[in-house]
Amino acid sequence: MVDKTVPDIVVGRLPRYLQALQRMQQEDILTTSSQDLGERLGISAAQIRKDLSQFGEFGKQGTGYSVSFLVNQVQEILNVNKVWDIVLVGAGDLGHAIARYQGFSNRGFRIVMIFDADEHKVGKQIGKLEIHHVSNLKEKVRAAGVKIGMLTVPASVAQKVAEELTEAGVQAILNYAPVPLSVPKHVRVQHIDPIIQLQHMTFYLE
Amino acid sequence: MVDKTVPDIVVGRLPRYLQALQRMQQEDILTTSSQDLGERLGISAAQIRKDLSQFGEFGKQGTGYSVSFLVNQVQEILNVNKVWDIVLVGAGDLGHAIARYQGFSNRGFRIVMIFDADEHKVGKQIGKLEIHHVSNLKEKVRAAGVKIGMLTVPASVAQKVAEELTEAGVQAILNYAPVPLSVPKHVRVQHIDPIIQLQHMTFYLE
DNA sequence: CATTGTGAACGGGTTCACAGCA
DNA sequence: TGCTGTGAACCCGTTCACAATG
Numbered sequence: 001m002v003d004k005t006v007p008d009i010v011v012g013r014l015p016r017y018l019q020a021l022q023r024m025q026q027e028d029i030l031t032t033s034s035q036d037l038g039e040r041l042g043i044s045a046a047q048i049r050k051d052l053s054q055f056g057e058f059g060k061q062g063t064g065y066s067v068s069f070l071v072n073q074v075q076e077i078l079n080v081n082k083v084w085d086i087v088l089v090g091a092g093d094l095g096h097a098i099a100r101y102q103g104f105s106n107r108g109f110r111i112v113m114i115f116d117a118d119e120h121k122v123g124k125q126i127g128k129l130e131i132h133h134v135s136n137l138k139e140k141v142r143a144a145g146v147k148i149g150m151l152t153v154p155a156s157v158a159q160k161v162a163e164e165l166t167e168a169g170v171q172a173i174l175n176y177a178p179v180p181l182s183v184p185k186h187v188r189v190q191h192i193d194p195i196i197q198l199q200h201m202t203f204y205l206e
Numbered sequence: 207m208v209d210k211t212v213p214d215i216v217v218g219r220l221p222r223y224l225q226a227l228q229r230m231q232q233e234d235i236l237t238t239s240s241q242d243l244g245e246r247l248g249i250s251a252a253q254i255r256k257d258l259s260q261f262g263e264f265g266k267q268g269t270g271y272s273v274s275f276l277v278n279q280v281q282e283i284l285n286v287n288k289v290w291d292i293v294l295v296g297a298g299d300l301g302h303a304i305a306r307y308q309g310f311s312n313r314g315f316r317i318v319m320i321f322d323a324d325e326h327k328v329g330k331q332i333g334k335l336e337i338h339h340v341s342n343l344k345e346k347v348r349a350a351g352v353k354i355g356m357l358t359v360p361a362s363v364a365q366k367v368a369e370e371l372t373e374a375g376v377q378a379i380l381n382y383a384p385v386p387l388s389v390p391k392h393v394r395v396q397h398i399d400p401i402i403q404l405q406h407m408t409f410y411l412e
Numbered sequence: 413c414a415t416t417g418t419g420a421a422c423g424g425g426t427t428c429a430c431a432g433c434a
Numbered sequence: 435t436g437c438t439g440t441g442a443a444c445c446c447g448t449t450c451a452c453a454a455t456g
Binding site: 012042077078079080086094097098103171172180192197198205 | 217218220221222224225226229246247248283284285286290292298299300302303304306307309310313314315353354356377378380384385386394396398399400401402403404405406407408409410411412
């Protein structure tokens with residue numbers, strides 16, 4: 001079912017489908033169609049059907065899709081039918097904001113560890129979590145078996161921290177630092193850089 | 207030169223080129239090639255040459271590109287050879303973190319206004335900026351001629367705030383709320399949702 | 413009758429390969 | 435010689451259109 005042949009671009013759309021579907025659930029909408037879902041997301045109905053067909057047959061002709069069933073299926077495909085532990089490195093303003101964000105848990109994630117290099121921050125709490133010193137990162141992350149890391153450190157140390165994370169067994173990194181990371185092939189990296197997205201839009205302004 | 211025919215996907219890569227080039231500048235690297243730049247970004251040399259060729263001929267055969275010249279050219283293409291004013295709506299943890307972030311100015315942006323709906327926050331300062339009440343948003347944003355907005359408000363009010371921003375003349379919105387926004391066609395929207403990016407990666411884990 | 417799942421056609425982005433030039 | 439700029443070939447994702455079906 002889940003061949004290697006699924007295009008990465010299709011995988012990248014599934015989380016958006018899931019988000020829209022979960023919102024429908026909150027609104028007590030029981031059924032949807034590729035057209036309805038597509039209109040909510042600005043994606044063609046054909047594309048949604050094609051994407052989903054990569055993983056199975058989830059709909060009923062004439063009726064559409066059961067929202068709750070499709071939520072479960074997509075969660076399973078994306079491996080988010082469980083909660084993933086996350087290690088957060090960097091307890092600056094952004095790190096604090098992320099650590100306090102309440103929206104992770106019902107979408108499959110939970111921050112379980114926080115590290116920083118600043119001795120003054122070590123030992124303090126963010127919510128229920130204590131800030132640890134990065135010198136203990138590798139050991140603690142490996143011991144906890146955490147597979148996902150979030151980087152909110154200065155650009156100058158992002159590469160070094162990324163290496164420590166991968167050595168500790170982390171296989172997915174969400175990088176908020178504005179630098180490309182070089183990591184082993186088995187490690188996935190996603191970047192978040194607001195300025196890159198702003199510059200994408202300024203091209204079309206004026 | 208800059209036709210309407212430039213694919214959006216090409217535009218989306220230019221900010222990454224610019225980022226890498228500015229980093230080279232910091233490292234006092236005077237010259238680069240499509241191959242060198244490509245290796246730093248994980249993009250093929252041919253692609254970089256093709257992308258740049260959409261806008262002009264910036265290189266020298268046998269030599270490559272002058273870093274500083276190319277920085278200027280790409281900045282001009284992206285319209286970031288000036289500083290854009292930004293209005294930030296939502297002074298929660300994330301809004302505070304973004305407002306305090308020091309990395310905007312040397313990449314073409316500056317936050318000039320902050321709004322929030324919470325009376326307790328109104329009047330307080332973040333850095334040198336005072337938090338205003340959203341009831342004044344439309345008027346003040348229009349008066350200041352701000353064209354770019356950043357949304358760090360709860361999902362439940364994001365659509366409403368987006369509408370107020372567009373009515374105030376904003377033409378580009380960077381949306382941190384985990385909901386799709388529906389806006390007029392002349393308004394650009396970019397989304398930042400860490401969970402969507404995490405779920406993209408969990409597909410490949412385990 | 414509405415809507416799915418899908419083969420086929422289409423379109424467009426990427427890579428190739430090389431002429432051209434410093 | 436080294437590297438750019440680019441037409442052509444290639445590849446792959448999207449759209450189309452329709453048979454199938456509850």
